[in-house]
Amino acid sequence: MAIAAKDILKAHIEKTAVLNEAEFDYVCSHFKPQSFKKGQAIITEGDLVDNEYFVISGCLKSFFINDDLKMFILQFAMSTWWVSDYNALYNRTKATVNLDCITDAEILCLSNSDREKLCKELHPIEHFFRWRTNKGYVAAQKRLLSFMNNNVKERYEELLKLYPELYNMVPKKLIAAYLGVSRETLSRL
Amino acid sequence: MAIAAKDILKAHIEKTAVLNEAEFDYVCSHFKPQSFKKGQAIITEGDLVDNEYFVISGCLKSFFINDDLKMFILQFAMSTWWVSDYNALYNRTKATVNLDCITDAEILCLSNSDREKLCKELHPIEHFFRWRTNKGYVAAQKRLLSFMNNNVKERYEELLKLYPELYNMVPKKLIAAYLGVSRETLSRL
Numbered sequence: 001m002a003i004a005a006k007d008i009l010k011a012h013i014e015k016t017a018v019l020n021e022a023e024f025d026y027v028c029s030h031f032k033p034q035s036f037k038k039g040q041a042i043i044t045e046g047d048l049v050d051n052e053y054f055v056i057s058g059c060l061k062s063f064f065i066n067d068d069l070k071m072f073i074l075q076f077a078m079s080t081w082w083v084s085d086y087n088a089l090y091n092r093t094k095a096t097v098n099l100d101c102i103t104d105a106e107i108l109c110l111s112n113s114d115r116e117k118l119c120k121e122l123h124p125i126e127h128f129f130r131w132r133t134n135k136g137y138v139a140a141q142k143r144l145l146s147f148m149n150n151n152v153k154e155r156y157e158e159l160l161k162l163y164p165e166l167y168n169m170v171p172k173k174l175i176a177a178y179l180g181v182s183r184e185t186l187s188r189l
Numbered sequence: 190m191a192i193a194a195k196d197i198l199k200a201h202i203e204k205t206a207v208l209n210e211a212e213f214d215y216v217c218s219h220f221k222p223q224s225f226k227k228g229q230a231i232i233t234e235g236d237l238v239d240n241e242y243f244v245i246s247g248c249l250k251s252f253f254i255n256d257d258l259k260m261f262i263l264q265f266a267m268s269t270w271w272v273s274d275y276n277a278l279y280n281r282t283k284a285t286v287n288l289d290c291i292t293d294a295e296i297l298c299l300s301n302s303d304r305e306k307l308c309k310e311l312h313p314i315e316h317f318f319r320w321r322t323n324k325g326y327v328a329a330q331k332r333l334l335s336f337m338n339n340n341v342k343e344r345y346e347e348l349l350k351l352y353p354e355l356y357n358m359v360p361k362k363l364i365a366a367y368l369g370v371s372r373e374t375l376s377r378l
Contacts, residue, residue: 064334072337074330087327096334119319123312130308130319137322138276140329141263145253145285147336148261148369180337 001033005056005108012054012080016131017124027118027125031108036101043085043099048092051109052084053077058105059169063177064097073178076102076163076170082132102170147180155179156189190222194245194297201243201269205320206313216307216314220297225290232274232288237281240298241273242266247294248358252366253286262367265291265352265359271321291359336369344368345378 006028013019019027031054036042042060043049053060060077062085074097077083085095089112119126139162146155156179160167166175176186195217202208208216220243225231231249232238242249249266251274263286266272274284278301308315328351335344345368349356355364365375 064337066338067340072334074333074337086323087330090323090327119316123315126312126315126319127308130315130322133319133322133326134275134279137326137329138279140326140333141276144263144329144333144336145261147333148253148263149255151256 001028001031001108005033005106008056008080009054009108013125013128017128019122019124023122023124027122030114030118031110034107034109036105036107038101038104041098041100042107043088043095043097045095045098047088047095049085049088049095051111052082052086052089052115053099054108054110055079055081055083056106056108058107059102059166060099060105060107061102061170061174062097062099071177072180073174076166076174076178078163078165078169082136086136102174152179152181152185153189156186190217190220190297194222194295197245197269198243198297202314202317206317208311208313212311212313216311219303219307220299223296223298225294225296227290227293230287230289231296232277232284232286234284234287236277236284238274238277238284240300241271241275241278241304242288243297243299244268244270244272245295245297247296248291248355249288249294249296250291250359250363251286251288260366261369262363265355265363265367267352267354267358271325275325291363341368341370341374342378345375 009028009031010024042053045064055077057079060083062074062077062083063071064074065071075083083099085097085099087093088095115129119129146158159175159178172186173183176183179186198217198220199213231242234253244266246268249272251263251266251272252260253263254260264272272288274286274288276282277284304318308318335347348364348367361375362372365372368375
């Protein structure tokens, strides 16, 4: 693993868990670095999903296509974000969402079995992953509430707060697909 | 704590974590039994939230009221479900959702600090709570996807699968508030 990637992962984990150098090196040895090109698919609907992904650089999107062929974006993922189809990953079912790259991306890949092994062997890593998911759960609840409330302007402001660098990074039509509005509605905001 | 409540909590935790009798008794000693009456409020918007709730019997709902005074139900919670305003609980902010009782209810209450203490002291409990939240995260993602897809019939079928006993337990207008549709639309399904 490149030094830069290792430093990013280390700083990220150390926000939640305390590990010594040897433990961190051991944790690191379970992450596989991967490079992806802009547009490349990582997970496609129907795939069996065995990995989750920690983004070092670049921007990914997880999305699904509804019955009317309309695209919805569930999540953008940039540096230090985690992403996968967690339903498929945890429940060993087939993917219902897609994951691909909006830009070229450097990623660290962790398998389901390696995460469970690390959590079992190292209590601080179990603590780290519990809080990682706690935060994801709260973000998903917030997103659901704002969908129910259906205030597009608020959703847009929340998005910019969540991903300040996004506006210059991805096409506007993808921002519209995250908000669940048309490109025209977005222009009016 | 009543024997019945203790048995329900034990069976629930043992699905995910292995504890010996002394450890389980120690865990139990941090849960406070509480009885609530039908209609009673447990969390009200604006409250500081310091507890999460494990339902022994009865049925709760977490909900919010939008700017147009329309009620949306985020979650029903019945026996063996966990519920709180997790955003407020984890981030030490004020509640944005409400929690009250659809029926009389028996609940076990666990404080934020006791959960963290137990997770630190007992690795299996940290494991249990990680998987508890993993499941909640996946459920929230699924709910979000079905909202985006906006297929009310599918949402209704998912609801009956998730809570088979619900249909006879709660007024139809609350089911409509969970689905985000009018009482009339629900009647047509």
